[in-house]
Amino acid sequence: MKIRTLIQASALALSVLAVTSLSQPAQAQAQDEPIKIAVVSMEQVIAQSAAGSALNEKLQAFQAEAQAQIEAQQKIIQELRQKVADGVGSTDQTQLINLQKQYEDATLQLRRFSDDKQREAQKIRSEGLQDIQKQFDPVFAAIQEEFNYDLILNQQSGVVLMVGDSINITQMVIDRLK
Structure with a gap:
């Protein structure tokens, strides 16, 4: 999209x-x-910026915490699955049905939890990128004014197919952000 x-x-x-x-x-x-156009790889700029590194660390910590919680829930599901498998030959069908219900509920809860954590990570990333963009705007404005660029494009696969070194300002942006 x-x-x-x-x-x-x-x-x-x-x-x-x-x-x-x-x-x-x-x-x-x-x-x-002539019209002056510049191209910058925002992925590279973000990756090499202090704000981009901080956002990446925040996301990694969030994902590690979420993964630990998911693994704990998976362990519970595995234990319930084993109890269901052990109880298949049992004469107490009520207990077996109850275990199967617990297993299904735990599996559904894990899916919902995982979906919620994915949405939360996307929100953190989106908000972080908006904050980073606010930091980058003055840098781009200064470069645009200094070099009199009419257009600065983000070098994105499928958008910009080829870029000559003379219009690629990625390193200049990275240097000015430091």
Whole structure:
């Protein structure tokens, strides 16, 4: 979904630039300046930034805690499964039905818990990336103003197919964030 949105946003930005340049040919010729575009790998910038590293550590700690809780619940489910298997030949069918119900409830509870933890991790990641973006905005604004870029694109697979070294500003952004 994100890739689709980024592709659409990039296509829209390029369309706007094309329409703007077509609708104002006299002004463009008078200025005689080409459109300046830069490309940055946000994945690489985030990975190498202090804020990105902190977010990654926070997510890893969250995932480790969730995994420990999941493993504890899986152990309980395994014990219930074993009790059900041991009780199959038993004459006490009421107890066997009760164990099967406990097993099914525990399995359902584990699935719900796992889904909840996934949503929570996505929320942590999303909020963290929004905070990181706020930190990056002044850096991009300064670079855009200093080098007079008309457009700065995120180098994303499927959006930007090839990038020349002369327009790739990833390392510049990383350096300025330090």
